[in-house]
Amino acid sequence: MKTPRHLPADVALAAGLPGPGQASESATRLVGPSRLLVKVCGMRDAAALAEVAALKPDFLGFIFAPASPRFVGDVLAPAQVQALPASIWKVGVFVNETTETMLATAARFGLGAVQLHGQETPAQCEELNEAGLLVMKAFSVGKSVDFDALMPYVPHCDFFLFDTKGAAPGGNGAVFDWDLLKHYHLPVPYFLAGGLGVEHAAELVTLQLPGLVGVDLNSRFETAPGVKDARRVGQMLAALRPPHS
Helix, strand or coil: CCCCCCCCCCCCCHHHCCHHHHHHHCCCCCCCCCCCCEECCCCCHHHHHHHHHHHHHHHEEECCCCCCECCCCCCCHHHHHHCCCCEEEEEEECCCCCCCHHHHHHHCCCCCCCCCCCCCHHHHHHHHHHCCCCCEEECCCCCCCHHHHHHHHHHHHEEEEEEEEECCCCCCCCCHHHHHCCCCCCCCEEEEECCCEEEEEEHHHHHCCCCEEEEEHHHHHHHEECEEHHHHHHHHHHCCCCCCC
């Protein structure tokens, strides 16, 4: 499995990914001390943001799609995002946005990564990656997964994210059939998303899926759209992370 080139070595090691200069012959997670990376998405409330950031998730996601109820808009000041701990990767979530707008938003808010939830092309992923951003491309999963359709994205994406197909580009709050990923064979590590809650923690910890390195938490951890319950997030992190991590 390839290691995202912009990912710090300590984060890669925690997830069981090859370190710099190393390679894995398969798309399976490496054997050894590893844990699922955790991304908490849809942050837009300043107080909740501070509480969740104190729990030290690996990634925090900020949605810049105006149609989303979690749209950052003018609710969060760029300085509030920039001031987050450097150890937390700040991810901007976009839907069919121009490269120029995404790069400008990333610079303004101090984002290190972008998550693409629309019909973005491999060429656009390449532009963003070459600009120094970690690129996470999301794909909606219904009753099947067309792995061949993902092939053009492989050279230009650091992560894939598989979310449940629904009315919205993301954040539909439902779980898809994870068995559809049992035959994943691509070298890009991926995150699971879609309706994940504390009740899924035990299964996620023992889940053996090729390529799985992280989970994306959103609607099941909210008291209102964009307002995360830090207590619930803390419970999930404690359940997902071994005591030594």
